[in-house]
Structure formats: structure tokens, C-alpha cells
Amino acid sequence: MSDDDRPINPDGSLPSLPPPLPPPRGGCATAFMVLFGLTLLLPGLCALLFGxxxxxxxxxxPSILFLILLGLAVCFAGVMLIRAAIKGSS
Incomplete structure (x- = not known):
């Protein structure tokens, strides 16, 4: 069989194949990511209440305002961790 139907790069070489996909994440890792993300939401809740x-x-x-912003940043990290856990599992 020939590879006549495969495209050829301008320099005459065959194109490289894409890297293989990583193995899917297990359910246990996803569950830990969601639980840790939910834990990170608690400082954000406290920051909102105290804010x-x-x-x-x-x-x-000003130091209290800095702590409130820090709590909100930790909460944002928790939201992004939960988002990554849900998006990666589908």
C-alpha cells in the first residue's frame, strides 16, 4: 500500500502524527477535586459575609479589605477547580 493520499509538507517530508491523548482521569480524582473545590468555597463565603x-x-x-480580597481569590480558585473537575470528566 502506498501513502499517496496523505499530504506532504513543503519540504517533502510526511507530516508528523499528533501526540496521543492522555488517559482519562479516574472518578476518585474527580471526586477529590470537587471536594477540595467545595472546601475552597468556604473562605469566599466568609469573605462575603465579613465584606x-x-x-x-x-x-x-485596609488590612481587612486585603483579607477579604484574598478570601474571594481563594473562592475563585475553588470555582475553577470544580469547573476543571466537571469539564474533564465529560
Whole structure:
């Protein structure tokens, strides 16, 4: 058999094959990713609760605002971890 129907690169060589796909992730790893992501959502919930309390005061401390932003960033990481776990399992 010949490979006449395969395209050839401009330099005359045959095109390389794409790399093989990695093996699918197991259900246990997906479950741990979702559980850890849910755990990371808790600092974000606390940041929202304390953030509303701090913003309702007339005087706010910049260090508290930094901690609130840090909690929201951790919450965002949890959301992205859950998203990656769900997207990778399908």
C-alpha cells in the first residue's frame, strides 16, 4: 500500500502524527477535586459575609479589605477547580 493520499509538507517530508491523548482521569480524582473545590468555597463565603459587615461601617481597615480580597481569590480558585473537575470528566 502506498501513502499517496496523505499530504506532504513543503519540504517533502510526511507530516508528523499528533501526540496521543492522555488517559482519562479516574472518578476518585474527580471526586477529590470537587471536594477540595467545595472546601475552597468556604473562605469566599466568609469573605462575603465579613465584606458586607466591613463595608457597612463608616471606617474600614485596609488590612481587612486585603483579607477579604484574598478570601474571594481563594473562592475563585475553588470555582475553577470544580469547573476543571466537571469539564474533564465529560
Amino acid at each position: 458586607f459587615g466591613v463595608l457597612s461601617e463608616s471606617r474600614s481597615d
